[in-house]
Amino acid sequence: MDRYNRRDFFKISGAAAGAAALGLHCGGGEGETEWAGFKYAMCNESMQGKSWEEQCDIIGRAGYQGVEIAAFTLVEQGVGEISAARRAEMVTAMKNAGIECVGLHWLLAPPPEGLHFTTPDEVVRKKTVAYLDELIDFCGDLGGTAMIFGSPKQRNTMGISIQEASANFADGLAAVADHAQARGVKILVEPLDKTQTDVTNTLAEAVEVIKKVDHPAIQTMFDFHNTPDETEPFDVLIRKYYDYIHHIHVQEMDGRHLGTGDAVDTFVQGFQTLKDLGFNEWVSLEVFDFTPGGKIIAEESIRVLRQIESKLS
Numbered sequence: 001m002d003r004y005n006r007r008d009f010f011k012i013s014g015a016a017a018g019a020a021a022l023g024l025h026c027g028g029g030e031g032e033t034e035w036a037g038f039k040y041a042m043c044n045e046s047m048q049g050k051s052w053e054e055q056c057d058i059i060g061r062a063g064y065q066g067v068e069i070a071a072f073t074l075v076e077q078g079v080g081e082i083s084a085a086r087r088a089e090m091v092t093a094m095k096n097a098g099i100e101c102v103g104l105h106w107l108l109a110p111p112p113e114g115l116h117f118t119t120p121d122e123v124v125r126k127k128t129v130a131y132l133d134e135l136i137d138f139c140g141d142l143g144g145t146a147m148i149f150g151s152p153k154q155r156n157t158m159g160i161s162i163q164e165a166s167a168n169f170a171d172g173l174a175a176v177a178d179h180a181q182a183r184g185v186k187i188l189v190e191p192l193d194k195t196q197t198d199v200t201n202t203l204a205e206a207v208e209v210i211k212k213v214d215h216p217a218i219q220t221m222f223d224f225h226n227t228p229d230e231t232e233p234f235d236v237l238i239r240k241y242y243d244y245i246h247h248i249h250v251q252e253m254d255g256r257h258l259g260t261g262d263a264v265d266t267f268v269q270g271f272q273t274l275k276d277l278g279f280n281e282w283v284s285l286e287v288f289d290f291t292p293g294g295k296i297i298a299e300e301s302i303r304v305l306r307q308i309e310s311k312l313s
Contacts, residue, residue, distance in 0.1 A: 035275055040305055041066030041284040047294035048073040053093045055294070060097030062298035065146040067099055068284045069105040069142070071135060078112045078131065079138040087141045094142075102282045103144035103185065103247075107135055108154035117151070117172050118165040118199060119158045128154070129172050132187075133179055139181030143310045146247050146282065147180070148221055149173075150190040152197035165199045168210035177215035188221040188247050193228040203241045210244060221247035223286075224267060225255060234270035241276065248274070248283040250305070255288035257297040258304035268311045275312050 042064045049056040052074070059067050071079050082090075094100055108115045108128065115128040139147055150153075157165045173187060180187050189206040200206050206220040222238055222245045230237055238245065252261035274283075285301050292300075 016132060035278045036280055038157050038271075038274075038279075038283050038305070038309065039066065039281070040064045040302065041068050041099075041282050042298055042301075043068045043070060043105060043284055043286040045070040045073050045106070046287060046290040046297050048290075052090055053096075056093045056097035056099060058295050058298055061213070062295070064104040064285075064298065065301045066097055066282055066284070067094065068102040068282070068286070069104050069144070069156040070109065071104055072106060072109045072111055075111055079134050082138065084141070087138070089108060089258045101139075101142040102284060103146035103148070104135060104139050104152045105148035105150060105190075105284075105286065107111075107132065107147060107149055108151035115154050115159065117155045118160075120160050120167040120168075122157075124167065129175050132172070132176050135175060136180050136183050136185055136187075145184055145186065146221075147185055148190050148247060148249070149187055150192060150277040152192050155199050157198045157199060162198060166205075167207060167212070168173075168201060169213050170209050173209070173218050174213045174215065177213060177217045179237070181215070181217040186217050186219050186246055188219050190221055190223060190226065190249075191194045192226050194228075195228070203230065203237055207241060207244055219246045220244045220265060221249065223249035224263070224270065225249065225251050225253055225286075229272075234267065238270055238273045240277075242277055243281075245279075246281055248279070248281075250283055251285060251287045251301075257287045257289070257292065258285065258301035264304050268308055271308050272312050 042059045044055050046065055056067060075081055108117060112131065113311065115131055116124050117128050119125055131216060135147065155169060177185065189200060189209050191200055191202050191206045194201050200209060203220060210218055210220060220241065227234070227237070232240070248256060250258065250267065252258060254261060254262050287297055
């Protein structure tokens with residue numbers, strides 16, 4: 001298994017009123033947009049070690065329309081080492097494979113080392129915010145529009161209260177929000193359960209951060225796998241927070257690829273709700289067990305996504 005999978009990292013109300021101020025979900029409310037079908041993407045880290053061109057080819061041939069990038073898989077020290085010319089080559093490789101860049105995730109996973117977004121150490125926070133600015137430009141240069149802010153070990157409390165860490169989280173996001181908007185990028189606060197981090201564990205808490213920032217470039221997303229601390233079912237959560245949700249992650253509940261568990265049945269109502277609401281943004285496959293290899297993960301998972309679709313009314 002790849003040394004940078006999530007298991008290793010574990011070791012080391014009405015939404016509508018607020019959405020009006022933050023910028024409505026581009027999918028619109030129920031009945032506002034004709035649904036054009038799901039757009040599927042795949043995260044790239046299960047293919048680390050293959051060339052970027054090979055990764056794009058695997059994803060495109062399997063039937064996905066996009067790739068979501070963990071930048072740490074491509075660098076030795078940071079995204080600054082990826083030149084403008086190489087970024088252009090990466091875009092060409094995606095086009096040749098018939099896919100596009102969705103955006104980035106695992107934003108602060110090393111390299112570079114020593115980043116932390118909510119630490120009381122202001123010097124480290126400034127360094128981390130500066131790197132997030134670099135990632136925004138990298139994402140924009142590749143044509144991506146979403147940056148999923150998970151990075152649990154880079155946003156935990158570090159000896160301060162949850163309230164203080166959450167305030168630092170919001171302050172850091174506010175510092176880059178205008179830049180993100182200028183590059184056509186949304187930074188999406190990812191709720192992560194308490195086994196991963198102690199800051200922002202539910203969609204309700206993510207929305208609290210979003211409201212503190214009060215900027216259209218700062219929103220959230222929904223990950224089926226990251227709901228252990230929620231008290232409502234998938235479909236209720238999606239409907240309740242829909243105006244803030246601009247991205248979906250999907251995998252089996254144990255983090256393996258689709259088809260190794262019961263997602264083909266248990267995720268149907270969640271997908272039905274997304275369809276009913278006219279969700280027209282990306283649904284990305286993100287897995288944490290890379291053992292089968294990227295090609296098998298890609299092909300078996302897309303079949304399950306199609307099976308789920310076939311069950312929708």
